[in-house]
Amino acid sequence: xxxxxxxxxxxxxxxxxxxxxxxxxxxxxxxxxxxxxxxxxxxxxxxxxxxxxxxxxxxxxxxxxxxxxxxxxxxxxxxxxxxxxxxxxxxxxxxxxxxxxxxxxxxxxxxxxxxxxxxxxxxxxxxxxxxxxxxxxxxxxxxxxxxxxxxxxxxxxxxxxxxxxxxxxxxxxxxxxxxxxxxxxxxxxxxxxxxxxxxxxxxxxxx
Numbered sequence: 001x002x003x004x005x006x007x008x009x010x011x012x013x014x015x016x017x018x019x020x021x022x023x024x025x026x027x028x029x030x031x032x033x034x035x036x037x038x039x040x041x042x043x044x045x046x047x048x049x050x051x052x053x054x055x056x057x058x059x060x061x062x063x064x065x066x067x068x069x070x071x072x073x074x075x076x077x078x079x080x081x082x083x084x085x086x087x088x089x090x091x092x093x094x095x096x097x098x099x100x101x102x103x104x105x106x107x108x109x110x111x112x113x114x115x116x117x118x119x120x121x122x123x124x125x126x127x128x129x130x131x132x133x134x135x136x137x138x139x140x141x142x143x144x145x146x147x148x149x150x151x152x153x154x155x156x157x158x159x160x161x162x163x164x165x166x167x168x169x170x171x172x173x174x175x176x177x178x179x180x181x182x183x184x185x186x187x188x189x190x191x192x193x194x195x196x197x198x199x200x201x202x203x204x205x206x207x
Contacts, residue, residue, distance in 0.1 A: 011127050014139045015040050021143040021160060022151050040146055047142040048127055051134060053081050055122040056171070057179040058131055062086060063118045066103075072112035074103040082122040133174050137167040 016026040018040050032038040052059055063086045066074050076083070076098050085094055094117070095107040104111045127135070144160045147153065 009132060009135045011041065011044065014044055014127075014135060014142070017139050018044065018143045018146050022146050022156070036150070039149070040142070043142040043145045043149075044138065047138045047145065049124070051138050051141065052124050053122065055082065056134070057175050058134070059123045059125055060121070061123065062120045064121045065116050065118050067116050068113040072114065074113050074117065076101055076103060079124045080121055081124045083119045086118040086120050131174060133167070133170050137164070137171050140164040140167045
């Protein structure tokens with residue numbers, strides 16, 4: 001029995017969606033020798049980078065540990081978009097930035113570290129690994145850019161911008177549902193002791 005795959009969007013399918021949005025024929029492969037295909041793909045990757053750089057629940061990780069190597073350097077993983085010391089606004093004994101592919105402490109003027117440090121990191125993941133709702137948002141965002149650069153149709157740009165706004169709202173819904181945010185300030189990995197109202201309780205006669 002063939003396995004059903006629900007998240008089938010790829011760079012190719014998204015490029016074809018963008019081409020369709022601006023009235024162009026789809027392609028079967030990403031042939032970057034074609035200037036138009038190369039431009040549309042670049043717009044898709046630019047939108048992908050911009051969206052992931054915002055930092056969402058799927059690519060944001062807190063208290064991620066990094067250890068110094070044998071030389072005392074903390075190498076920055078290649079797919080890191082942004083990072084900062086966890087709770088650096090409270091514990092102000094370091095002020096790190098990325099330099100030459102590793103961390104540099106501006107406060108102590110050194111790139112040598114003697115202990116494990118924890119960071120809040122925003123990662124960049126491959127396009128195929130993103131949640132489907134974000135792929136749609138990225139595709140619509142890139143479509144608006146493609147229409148701006150390749151077309152001179154204000155009505156089309158306005159329509160695509162509306163789709164972009166709707167898809168971003170879907171991303172915000174995903175963020176709220178998956179983020180498990182709490183205004184009580186309970187940190188991750190703990191129990192707040194408070195359970196919010198659940199709608200099903202109205203139908204439960206035992207409650």
